[in-house]
Amino acid sequence: MTEQIDEIANLITNRVLDEVKVGRFYKFIMPNVVLVGEGATIKLGSEVQKLKTKHALIVTDRGITKLGLHGTTVNSLKQAGIEVEIFDAVKPDPDTEVVAEGISFAKGKGIDIVVGLGGGSPLDVAKAIAFLLTNPGSIHDYEGIDLIHNHRLPLVAIATTSGTGSEVTSNAVITDPKRNKKMIISSSALVPDIAVVDPRLTRGIPPKVTAATGIDVLVHAIEAFISKNSITISSALAHRSIMMVTENLPLAVGNGEDMDARHRMAIASLMAGMAFSNVGLGACHATAHQLGTTYKIPHGVANGIMLPAVMTFNSLVCRDRLREVASAMGEPVEGLTDREASLKAIAAVKTLIQEVGLPSSIREVGGSEADFPQMAQYALQDPTLLSNPRQAGLEDLIAIYRLAF
Template identity: 40%
Template structure:
């Protein structure tokens, strides 16, 4: 099959990229702008430079800085209503995946109405939203270049995804300087999240020659630089390479999709409120071990891109090194090692299994068919 390949209209990537914000605001002819961010970004003072740039672009800017970690559908609906009532013409999302996803959701709610719950699934949003510019302050989610937005459904204690070409922002601005203040634990979790995006999209059933190029380079960049970025956050070279790796992984994710790691992580985040990056990290190696036999050649390339010595080894031996490399990286950057470390017990396995089984959009893209018992076994292995 031939799959579409999409990117934002404009992408600025590299040191100083945020300096292009003013001209993009001008191009949108916007006079009223809403900046959407979170308390952590505001506390770090990263919003000040962005506000100045928006004002320099000739617009009046107001700020919504109440986005929580793992945002709920209630938050998105609230911001969407705020945008409709106040007539904002442009949205700027600043932060990690949470503010950027809320920005994307509010953008389409502004023109389509209703609740974000109405659009869960694939291509269910009727029309384009108001323009959005996304600026990440972490190197991880890739939300600035994806057609996806993930929100917590409190009643069901699970996270669900919305996928639509209308969620792609008009402009993505990726400036590694904005990630310098990102704390080590967030750098670690978001960095592993980006690596999951790269590995899952590289081995996904919807992978293409286009996405493979981005995914492999993302795996190389993240594997070589995440430890340094966590250990020494002021290392701008490591930060820049992580920003590039996250962006490339986001491009691959946006066009090839992800698989079982995400499917099993969503209920973990929904019920136990574990961050998305940590949820993915806890399930990463066990899922790779399960998936390896589905495509030994590709998983061997993953291991090689992560720096494992694959020369002289059989294809199967080389492929299995991918899981080893992931375990070592996750341990080195200080992420919890087991589900028990985040409060999960044996009695929770059945709830998690039945919830993950419903993530058919992701499981059908996984390189190996996964049964209910397979899911159950992976959770137990990760305990």
């Protein structure tokens, strides 16, 4: 038994030290300031003051303004002497039109800082507005990786859901309604200057949304952990995030007033975001983006449906990493082969998704096999696929959709 444990320890150590052995160069980007904790939003004004800006555009949605969740942000900025405008027209799965609307709203007002407040959608729109106000052309010109050349406006991201990790990531996802396609804009220029994670803002979120956004966190953490670009720093963040989601998501779904569980989910989301923003995601997000667009289902729900199928596909090349995922999820893996342990990880993920009440197949959300070739075609072009540990072609992606069906 001891020998077996030593063998596993060696394997893990070798894997984590790969980047050193091969002398790999990498950069790790995070916001300059991360404010974390209950009531962290109160401190925003004094941090923004340090950026020497005077006129903020808050980008959010009507749900937030109706509930008055923007109050603390507005007060904190105003108390620091900063003028505030509010653009609250963002809808879920935001498209190019709402971005254009936000830009015309901002123009001529002397806006010198953009503050995204909300779930992934307002934060993605805030990122898009912040760089489009200082860069030429339309948002379509920036679809892809590292195409933003001019400095964007200073950017703050305040997360009100524990899910997207968008407050710390270098991505924005904006839908092109003409092509019915989610465009991914990925650039280090999109990492906010200041991120705020205030679990108080997540208090009123209903259980279904808590479940979906929480499973999104799990997918971020697992995809970052098994990413072919994974490095020690990202692995540490992702591993801890997987542990925290497994323990705390059922508690936060079961009782939305459990602020300890919500606080830990907010931190897990932040850590998973930092990890995947630097090392990428994988085939789960690539396939889930198209699943979500085609059947109009929330991002986290789509990810939960795809995750077990994608892990099964990937397990052929990363059983050792999935052994660690199983272990982080509390599964006993001692004495198991890597294959057995990786199957435990897949089973644990399925159990968690069922436990929090999310659908576990494409069939359940009314999908049809006839759509898979087109969805796979788009998924193949999704930049998140680039860091998937196993190379996936068109037929593979169709097979993954079938497996999730």
